[in-house]
Amino acid sequence: MTKLLPYSIFISTFYYLLSATSILAHGGEVPEETEAVAMTTLEDSIRSTSIKVVIIASIIILAFIVLTVLLKHFGEGLKKFLFAGVVIPTIAATLYMVGSTLYLNFTSSSGGPVHWHADLEIWDCGNKLDFVDPQGISNKVGTSTFHEHNDGRIHIEGVVKEKDEASLGKFFKFVGGSLSTDGFEVPTNNGQITRHNNDTCQNGDMGTLQVFVYQTRNDVFNQQKLNDPASYVLTPEGNVPPGDCIIVEFGKEREKTDKLCNFYKLKVKTGEIKPASEFEQPTDLNLNESGTQEEDLNHGN
Structure with missing residues (x-):
């Protein structure tokens, strides 16, 4: 024994x-x-x-x-x-x-564990919204695979079983919100912010939910407006750019947004990427207040 x-x-x-x-x-x-x-x-x-x-x-x-x-x-x-x-x-x-x-x-559709990112900004009648602050050691809002760290970035870190798990609509559900063609629900530190089409903004404008995505190919980026934002599947990229810059905007309806994610602004400033046309050239390259140092995001989480 x-x-x-x-x-x-x-x-x-x-x-x-x-x-x-x-x-x-x-x-x-x-x-x-x-x-x-x-x-x-x-x-x-x-x-x-x-x-x-x-x-x-x-x-x-x-x-x-x-x-x-x-x-x-x-x-x-x-x-x-x-x-x-x-x-x-x-x-x-x-x-x-x-x-x-x-x-x-x-x-899995991803063929194993992945590490993808996309940047996300949410605007409510001209006011930028941030997801609720993460709590605890995990420092994340969402699931182990699909989450954000209150850094304006969508993180996909793990196995993507089905392709639509990496959709924008699913991400909003993973973090406790929702997204549809009719509006959004966003969990914030001030509670759940809910907007529906035809809700009125503070300035009197009739609001509409619109989602714009910037995509980069061969160092050239373009902007498109999504007809079905909830079903949009994120581009499988680790760094941003070429990963997506997604602008969720509730406000007066328009064909193009003047908003641009911080890391796209940085790459435009340094000449590493350029717009596909002058019409898409961003007019404001100032970083948003919630911007984070590039090294922290593209070489960290």
């Missing part, structure tokens, strides 16, 4: 290390509550279940290790039983985590 003890400890240690690796493969962190989550993804569910499996298996393994020490003078048959009590939960939990990771990677 005492000869089995080192093997039991080795197996349990190996199992803990493998568990940590598998959890990282599911997104890099233990799930925790994030602010304003209205819906979750399959990856979040599997990650949460994996943690429960690890905890249950760990309790069983530790219990059998304790029994191995306490019952070390018993016969060979009991030794085999106790050893199996360590090995079986280790194998079962490992198979679940490895299998679920492989399933997600092979069946």
Whole structure:
């Protein structure tokens, strides 16, 4: 029996290390509550279940290790039983985590974990809105895969199971809001801000929900107005630009917006990108007050 003890400890240690690796493969962190989550993804569910499996298996393994020490003078048959009590939960939990990771990677539209970004600005009758401040260690609003850090940036970090999970409408749901052709709901520090088409702005203008997206190809960007903003799928890019700049604007209806995300402004100033036409040349290249240092975003989260 005492000869089995080192093997039991080795197996349990190996199992803990493998568990940590598998959890990282599911997104890099233990799930925790994030602010304003209205819906979750399959990856979040599997990650949460994996943690429960690890905890249950760990309790069983530790219990059998304790029994191995306490019952070390018993016969060979009991030794085999106790050893199996360590090995079986280790194998079962490992198979679940490895299998679920492989399933997600092979069946996902993204083909595995991704790290995409898009910049987002929301304007309500000329006033810029910010999502509710994130709380806790996670420092995020949304899910582990789809979230924002109150930095004006959409973060997609993990496995995208279905393509439409990366849509603008789904992102608003992930952070506890909503977006449609009729209006939006935005969770802020001042509560939920809701606007519908034909609501009146403070200046008397009849408001309309409009969404504009800037896309960059070969260092040239253009602007388009979205007919169905909720179904728009973000461009799969890690940096912005070439990742999207999305302007959600409630106000007087127009064909083009004069708003532009900070990182697009920076790249225009440095000459790294240019508009497709003079008509799309931004007139205001001053950074918004909520702008963040470029290195923090494009080389950080």
